[in-house]
Amino acid sequence: MDYFEAVTKRRSIRKYTDEKIPEEVMQKAFDAAILAPNSSNTQTWDFYWVKSEENKKKLVEYCLSQSAARTAQELVVITCNPSNWKRSQKPLIHWVESVNAPKMVQTYYKKLIPYTYRWGLLNSWGYLKAVMTTAAGLVRPVPRGPNTLAELQMVAVKSAALAAENFVLAISAQGFSTCMMEGFDERRVKKLLKLPCSARAVMVISIGRESDRATWGPQFRLPKSDVLHIV
């Protein structure tokens, strides 16, 4: 299936059949997910494939027992955590050195990333960064953030959402269906997965074979002219 076919075939499916998903279909989708572009290549995401019956039952409940979760064959939670920059820092520095990346890029990973990915106790460092940034911004264009934990989480959530899209398109390309869900109790999901405070549970994705009457109707979008602005 080509890219445009996978994109147009993908719908949010709320009712699945009992058909099992082959392991390789899932693994291919995870492979596609981790190839998504992500901020500074820090790869602050994680993917939880919830397989145990006990955990699955709890996750369905935390997804408010919505049918997209209840009838799913597989459930995946995509999470992110700005603190994960530490996990990728050493391999990234090794990589930029081994490919002989420009000095500026090496400095970026050695100095700027550790500077950026810190927020301090009660965002103290984040607010100080914001003041310095605002002052510098008076005389020249500067990146205005991320400064606080919430801003760093937003950066990490953007990357995780791109991974989620790669994941669902890879499932679609292999003939199965998905539904992305943010309708869940994040606090309970975080507890289930034993996630630290700074992490976010970005999306629960259900996977299965589409059943009959699995959508609410044909796909609806506003006309392109309403949302595309040529400026």
Ligand SMILES: Cc1cc2nc3c(=O)[nH]c(=O)nc-3n(C[C@H](O)[C@H](O)[C@H](O)COP(=O)(O)O)c2cc1C
């Ligand atoms: C971030 C996000 C959260 C969503 N949460 C839910 C959800 O909790 N339950 C659900 O049934 N659909 C959910 N959806 C699916 C949307 O409702 C769906 O994408 C939208 O209605 C367009 O339909 P389509 O995906 O079939 O084109 C979510 C989609 C996204 C991107």
